[in-house]
Amino acid sequence: MVSIIMPVYNTADYLKKTIENIINQTYKDWELICVDDESSDDSLKIIKQFEAYDNRIHLISQAHQGAGVARNNGFEISRGEYVIFLDSDDSFSINLLDVLYKNAIQTNADVVMCGCTIENNGLIKKVERPKSIPNGIFDISELDDSGFAQCGYFSWNKLVKRKLIVEYNILFQNLQSSNDVFFSCMVIYTAKRLLFVDESNLIIYKKGRDGNISSRRNPVNCYRAAEAIINRIPTDDENGIRKALYVMLVGGIYELRRTDNEELIKHFCEEIKQFVIENKLFSVNASDIQKYVASLYVNNSVQTKWWKENVIFKYELEANKEKILNELNEYKRFVLWGCGKRGKALLCFFLDNDIAIYGITDKDKSRAEQLKSELGLDTNVLDIDNIDEQTDLIIACNTELYSYLKRKNLAVDILDIERYCPLA
Missing domain, CATH: 3.90.550.10 (Spore Coat Polysaccharide Biosynthesis Protein SpsA; Chain A)
Structure with missing residues (x-):
């Protein structure tokens, strides 16, 4: 049963x-x-x-x-x-x-x-x-x-x-x-x-229904959950504790993005900062990404709202640069779909690594035009209609967009950049 x-x-x-x-x-x-x-x-x-x-x-x-x-x-x-x-x-x-x-x-x-x-x-x-x-x-x-x-x-x-x-x-x-x-x-x-x-x-x-039991997010609760996991795992299991730290640090960023309550945000960030310092999370037990995220909690003020920026996305792009470049080398002509903050960060990554991109596009074509002008790009702004006839790879800026493009059954390969940047 x-x-x-x-x-x-x-x-x-x-x-x-x-x-x-x-x-x-x-x-x-x-x-x-x-x-x-x-x-x-x-x-x-x-x-x-x-x-x-x-x-x-x-x-x-x-x-x-x-x-x-x-x-x-x-x-x-x-x-x-x-x-x-x-x-x-x-x-x-x-x-x-x-x-x-x-x-x-x-x-x-x-x-x-x-x-x-x-x-x-x-x-x-x-x-x-x-x-x-x-x-x-x-x-x-x-x-x-x-x-x-x-x-x-x-x-x-x-x-x-x-x-x-x-x-x-x-x-x-x-x-x-x-x-x-x-x-x-x-x-x-x-x-x-x-x-x-x-x-x-x-x-x-x-997702996002008002009134359900857990609809009002509180990032402090994520901290309490991860803290309880860490306390349950044997102290000599460094791998297990490291995994729980990941839930605390990265899950915390996810929760921060889902609330605008400044009092809760401040409380949560203070709790994390104190935990990081007291437990010496910059030690060898933490992974590189955990040390980086921990440093964001410790070194940035709440007023900067750093969790809303693309700092982690940029970090993961750099950390996975070799894998990303190897995959892109399999294609002759690729297009970026999505020209918001993440699209801008990705284009800057391409520019920094001398990667020539054939074109950019967005449901709002004016955003693509604006981003091209802002970055001084020598690339094409493409219409979304028949885009699969103009490229052999579309790079989707997030998983939602990737799912949308897959449902369209386009005659072209599609890369979900979140596969390399799951924390973002």
């Missing part, structure tokens, strides 16, 4: 469709435990209607305590051999459980993960297996720092063996946001057999 734990808070507009997605699953041996977090809309009423309709659906009500506590309470009464923690405002393919459970049984995996499709205010992004995550069965020793973080940032794409959670007493934190980071990272850290399924259509994750 698979136990589905679903925290619910004011998602009445989505909940009916979400539960119907579960009922229509091709895999039938499941139980759905909905934990209502004191919703003020019709969520509770909807759950009760489904509970009366299907005896596999169960309701728990709790005082408003957040998604972390809700997931823990749901797990406490669950019975499945495997457990998955799904969100109540997302959508799922009818074969989600079938694919994950069959892969778990066939490979005896402790954790089976999958990609997803992210919907964000009309924009769609396909998230597939990152290059840093191995194909087939693997464990923590085969993950680099980036791969560990990419596996561990959220819980809703993981089917987890109950035995693993119980044996290592892995619980969700009682935090308003980032409450699943500790749980997810620890199941990745403790699992002996991990598997990432190359499917991006099983879960449709709705």
